[in-house]
Amino acid sequence: MVHFVGAGPGGADLITVRGAKLLKEADVIIYAGSLVNPDVLQYRNENSVVYDSAKMTLEEVIEVMKQAHQEKKDTVRLHTGDKCLYGAVREQMDLLDELGIPYDDTPGVSSFCGAASALQAEYTLPGVSQSVIITRMPGKTPVPEREMVREFAKHGSTMVLFLSSSLLEELQKELLMGAYTEDTPAAIVYKATWPEEKVFACTVGTLAETAKRENIYKTALIVVGDILGSEYDRSLLYHPHFTTEFRKAKK
Ligand code: SAH
Secondary structure, three states: OEEEEEOEOOOHHHOOHHHHHHHHHOOEEEEOOOOOOHHHHHHOOOOOEEEEHHHOOHHHHHHHHHHHHHOOOOEEEEEOEOOOOOOOOHHHHHHHHHHOOOEEEEOOOOHHHHHHHHHOOOOOEOOOEOOEEEEEOOOOOOOOHHHOHHHHHHHOOEEEEEOOOOOHHHHHHHHHOOOOOOOOEEEEEEOOOOOOOEEEEEEHHHHHHHHHHHOOOOOEEEEEOHHHOOOOOOOOOOOOOOOEOOEOOOO
């Protein structure tokens, strides 16, 4: 059996209880060494064999899983954050299906949640934005034309950009083609929840110069939108004049 497990965004104690238990029981662990904090491996048992997938191809990863399955061993495939975002995981599941190797999936805390914690931000504020766009700039992996940042930028919603911190000059141009201005608040969150976490508040107009000054070009998320500003409406849910299923409005 293969267990896909989300390792969380960095901080070793941010793996789920279920994820830590699966690590403890695993005979074989394949982890994404380029992004998963190696401290997460403290939960494994000392007899487990550990592979770093950063140095492996998809075929080599599957071969390790196949071998383990033949020896009736349990494998944990540890992905950074949650595997549902930029996880290159579907291709693994499809090959496991072909081989008839069963797998299950334990979610993890994605880095976009870790970044919100680092910023002490709420991505959805009444009167400001009620949506979060998660996207990226094109890199080695292309982005469909209809999903270019300039298209999404038309909405002016909260936007969280993965895999883009080395492309901030281009990103700024794309953002400014939409509803954001040079002064729209933005932030660069480096290694959210890791011990070396850093947060740089800036604006859309100063994203590139901030990253250059601070020497940030990887393992960072870019957060954009007026939720990082100071204006918003209070919620109706907790408003005294508002009746809910659980509470009557106060006169
Ligand atoms: N599945 C992961 C994302 C993998 S893509 C998740 O759910 O978080 C890798 C990109 O994620 C990095 O280039 C960076 O943009 C972002 N990232 C991952 N961990 C991060 C962290 N702790 N802080 C900031 N960005 C992070």
